[in-house]
Amino acid sequence: MNERDAERSVSQTVRAQLALRDMILSGRLRPGERISELQAVDITGVSRTPVRLALVRLEDEGLLQAIPSGGFMVKAFTERDILDSIELRGTLEGLAARFAAERGVSARSLEPLKECLADLDQLVRQDPISVEAFSAYVTMNARFHALLNELSASAPLIREIDRVSALPFASPSAFVMAQSALPEAHQILLIGQDHHRIVVDAIENREGARAEAVMREHSRLAARNLRLAIRNRTHLELMPALALLKSSAE
Amino acid sequence: MNERDAERSVSQTVRAQLALRDMILSGRLRPGERISELQAVDITGVSRTPVRLALVRLEDEGLLQAIPSGGFMVKAFTERDILDSIELRGTLEGLAARFAAERGVSARSLEPLKECLADLDQLVRQDPISVEAFSAYVTMNARFHALLNELSASAPLIREIDRVSALPFASPSAFVMAQSALPEAHQILLIGQDHHRIVVDAIENREGARAEAVMREHSRLAARNLRLAIRNRTHLELMPALALLKSSAE
DNA sequence: GTCGCATATTCTGTATACATCCTGCACTCA
């Protein structure tokens, strides 16, 4: 199947959603800017019906905000909003870890997580860490978090975590690439990996409070990276999510 | 403005959403049942375009589930899902209380909360408590929780709390009316009110951990009520949300 | 020069027609 067929195979609604999301995250649509449906039609090349569906979905996703009189505008976030979203994710992931620990998980279901842990170990063991390794870390890290959340065996909780993590600046890997430009890069990765190890251990030993606490702290690494990167004003291009920052805070 | 005009003034989309939500919560549409757009058109009396929007919104709300091949079905929940949703709400409200406590709130912004607390005090002081008082408690309790969440001053957090509380069985007042049929009714209300008092005190004294812990525990009252009501199988009609329970768990 | 109002344009909300895809049933062949 070539690319053209692949594009054909997804619905117009999804295609519009992807195109608009890309425009927003790349900063071509600025925070606070109104998006008219006709404009969205021009951008995406599909008709108003799927465009409207895509706009509603993006509102739900948190990237757009409904205007009372009708229509949508690109949502603007403060630095505080971003930090709160990260804390929020940490809290939810902490709850997931606690559920997993308190309710107990079978040795069998813990296996994929341990394999993932080992893969991450190999990646962070490199010194210095290549950009490719950073990129691989992002993928594997996302997998680790997903597996961990699933261990909670709680559909409502997983749903909310996915929702919060969908905000581009709140996902577990949002600022990992930004780290790669920092001198402390390797150390931060090692600390994060230690958190991973601890949470698995805590779940295995059914230490709910410990599992919860370490996941909360883990999310604060992202907050720390964000602050460092903003202070240094360097390599902002590694964090496309910051296109959503209110201009006053930039 | 009479009722007919009021109905006219809201959009067809909202009207369809309300009508369908009512059908779902009243149990006339059963969990697992597919809702076709044409069927929804018949129910609501509006055309397919707004019906489709309403279906998408109900999906985000969590009442419907998208079918991979297209269309929607009424979501079914297990008792565990409901308990987890309550714990989830408690965790988020706990985070809100902690934010309020740690960041500090002005005496002025704490006033409405204290007034609300006093109003609730008056209601629970009655013995025995009338059904009208229970109903007033539900309203005032919702107001208390809303005010409390606002004190977090965190838009992303408030957004998530509202979202989770939109599930009919996860809201702070979901099972208060069910309490009214229990012999322990009064005692449970008094305990809940004590939680309210403690959280306000903790916020005032900037005791973040205490504020968080008490809000978590507070949500467990709802879980306790739910379990009691289900065990007693009595007055299930006071909890319309249970129409969403998987039939196997009924 | 500025404020207010009227008009014109543009946008959203809604309805409906059409095409494509899925689903279920019956029939046929092994």
Added chain:
DNA sequence: TGAGTGCAGGATGTATACAGAATATGCGAC
């Protein structure tokens, strides 16, 4: 008898036309 296939019916995805509302613009009056 069971499994697979083809067809019919219906459902969803999409495009577009139309009506009403909101907004912007320009003109006139103070």
